[in-house]
Amino acid sequence: MLAALPLVFTRPGDILATFQVGPLTISISGQGIVEFLTIALKSWVSVQVALLLTFTTPFHDLVDGLRKMRMPRVIVSTISFMYRYLAVLSDEASRMMRARAARSADVDGAGGGTIVWRMKVVGGMVGSLFLRSYERSERVYAAMQSRGFAGDLRHMHGRALARSDWSVFVAFLAGIVLFEIAGQAWLPHA
Helix, strand or coil, rough: CHHHHCCHCCCCCCHHHHHEEEEEEEEEHHHHHHHHHHHHHCCCHHHHHHHHHHHHHCHHHHHHHHHHCCCHHHHHHHHHHHHHHHHHHHHHHHHHHHHHHHHHHCCCCCCCCHHHHHHHHHHHHHHHHHHHHHHHHHHHHHHHHHCCCCCCCCCCCCCCCCCHHHHHHHHHHHHHHHHHHHHHHCCCCC
16 A cells, blocks of 8 residues: 555646655645555455455365465465464464563563663574474474375365355445446546
8 A cells, every 4th residue: 555655746637735855846646646545445445355254254265265266286285384383383482472481580571681682582582483483394294294295285075155155245246346336436537
């Protein structure tokens, strides 16, 4: 969204304001503001739809959907492993934070020292977390290979779309079409 911010100053159109910044004269155009707001709104709606999808759909169904859309197997497997491994990484980080708090001499567990000292401690913890994660991933991969992992995660069940799923899809598609029609009617084209 911030990448679209220069459109406000670079698009030709009705000049709304002009101001001087050193030797530069910067103009704000109406067309630039409209394009920036359009991109910002589309970005916001996209993020909201992605959040709605991830909060309402079980993860294995999302992975199955990616697989059915013929996304490359390597990407689907990487996403699946990343999701499963985030909990392991979070547990390891919380264990390290508890250990640091237990070794701390302060009552609140925040630790003393200067900001540079604290940065060194955090840097050491991040490095240690990386090494532990790498070692654990090697052990997990060796265990998976010994159990016959061939590069593809398989599930025991598949799920077909029910009539209610199709009706939600059609309603969502109709909403997008209406949103586009309203946008075309609201924004005049030159």
